Structure formats: structure tokens, C-alpha cells
Amino acid sequence: MLQPKTDWYWFCDQHHLMLSLGQNLQFKTAYSCNRLSTVPSDKRWFNVDDSAHYSAIADRLLMGRLKLSGAELTQIVINAVAAVVFHKPVALRSWYFTEQTHYGSSQQLASLENDQGRGDVLLLEQDANVATCMVISNSLILNSDKQLGQFELIKVMKNRLIPFIAESVFLSKSA
Numbered sequence: 001m002l003q004p005k006t007d008w009y010w011f012c013d014q015h016h017l018m019l020s021l022g023q024n025l026q027f028k029t030a031y032s033c034n035r036l037s038t039v040p041s042d043k044r045w046f047n048v049d050d051s052a053h054y055s056a057i058a059d060r061l062l063m064g065r066l067k068l069s070g071a072e073l074t075q076i077v078i079n080a081v082a083a084v085v086f087h088k089p090v091a092l093r094s095w096y097f098t099e100q101t102h103y104g105s106s107q108q109l110a111s112l113e114n115d116q117g118r119g120d121v122l123l124l125e126q127d128a129n130v131a132t133c134m135v136i137s138n139s140l141i142l143n144s145d146k147q148l149g150q151f152e153l154i155k156v157m158k159n160r161l162i163p164f165i166a167e168s169v170f171l172s173k174s175a
Contacts, residue, residue, distance in 0.1 A: 001070040001077070004054050008046035010086070012039050017082055019046070027075075029082040030151035036086040053081045061122070064107040064164060066136075076122070079151040080134055084124050090132060090153045096142040097160040105131075109164035112156065116141035120164060121154070131158050 007022040012033040017040075019027040033039050057080045061073060068076070097112045104110070108123040110133070119140035121133035132155045140148040148154060 001058065002074045004046055004051045009043040010040045010046065010082075011043055012036075017086060019078055019082070027078055030079050030149075031082055031087055035088055037088045038086060040086075050081055050085060053084050054078075057081065057122070060108045064109040066109070076134075076136055076151075080122060080124060083134055083151075083153055087153060090155045092130065092155045092157070093142070094155075094157040094160050097156060099157075099159050100162055102163075103159045103161050104163045105161055106163045106165065109136075110161035111164055112140060112154075112160055113162060114141070114143075116143060118162075119148075121161075123161075124153070126158065129158055130155060131161060133161075 002021065005022055007020075009020050011018050011020065013028075015032055017029045017031045017033060017036060019029065020043075021027055054077055058073065058077050061068070061076060066073075097114050105123050109120065110123060110131075111118050111120050112133075119135060119137035121140070122136050123131045123133050125132040132153060135148050135150055135152050135154065138150050140152075140154070142148065
């Protein structure tokens with residue numbers, strides 16, 4: 001996984017928020033510039049707060065024991081930091097998902113479920129009742145006509161969140 005460096009900076013190209021990783025490397029985030037609350041006019045350096053978000057999110061993902069490559073982990077973390085720092089607030093859309101009797105998150109990871117299926121999310125912001133989440137599954141089906149792609153944001157009531165449990169392999173020994 002990439003570690004933040006002092007020469008990283010945010011900028012917008014014609015359409016998307018980008019992160020320059022130095023040495024002529026650029027990362028295109030999933031967020032178009034028109035969905036940002038603040039748009040970097042030129043360069044906005046990846047600062048101490050951005051680095052703190054980056055480390056905290058990476059730690060949560062690693063503790064959640066997701067099966068991710070270093071590149072996948074970096075991609076999720078950069079998009080999550082971009083969402084936390086720049087994205088406009090999103091509307092509440094809890095009605096798409098099944099209310100849970102026992103709900104919550106584990107390491108800020110959760111799943112959302114409805115009649116169409118289930119998808120995994122990373123909690124980015126939350127208060128007592130509501131959480132803003134980023135889709136970390138390939139997609140999250142809302143209904144037969146709508147779905148969210150990976151890294152899109154959704155706000156839901158916390159009673160829709162199913163605590164994330166990483167897949168584990170059970171070994172059995174025969175005597």
C-alpha cells in the first residue's frame with residue numbers, strides 16, 4: 001500500500017478530482033468535480049489532516065481483515081479520504097434497505113441488505129442515528145432499476161447496518 005508523501009497534491013482535471021502522487025503519477029478518484037463541496041482551484045497539498053484520515057481509514061480496513069491487495073487497499077483509502085475531505089453531503093436513502101434487529105459496524109465496516117442482495121460499505125461519518133457510507137463492494141443494488149457503483153456514497157439510518165464479518169476459513173482435523 002502506498003504511504004502519503006510530502007509531494008502529493010489534489011487537483012481537478014476537466015472532470016474528476018485527482019491526486020498527484022509525484023513522479024508523474026496521478027490517481028483519478030471516483031468523484032466528479034461537480035459533486036465536490038470545495039474544488040481545488042490549482043493544487044491543494046495533501047496535508048496533515050488528509051494524512052491522518054488516510055492512516056485511520058487504512059488501519060480500519062486492515063483490522064477488518066478484508067482480503068485486498070495493496071493496490072485495492074490504496075484505491076479504497078484514497079477514494080475514502082477524497083470523499084471525507086471534498087464530497088458534498090448526500091441524501092438519506094435508508095428505505096432501500098432492510099431494517100436490522102441487531103445492527104452496527106465492525107471497524108467502521110458494515111453491510112447493507114435488501115431483497116436484491118447485499119453489499120459492503122465503509123462508514124465515513126456518523127452521528128447517533130445516521131451514517132454516511134462509501135460502497136466498497138463492486139456495486140450495491142438499491143432496487144431493480146438502480147444501483148450504486150464502487151466508491152459511491154450513501155447515507156442510511158444506522159439500524160440498516162449489518163456488522164461486517166470477514167470471511168474466514170475453518171480448518172478441521174480428523175482424528
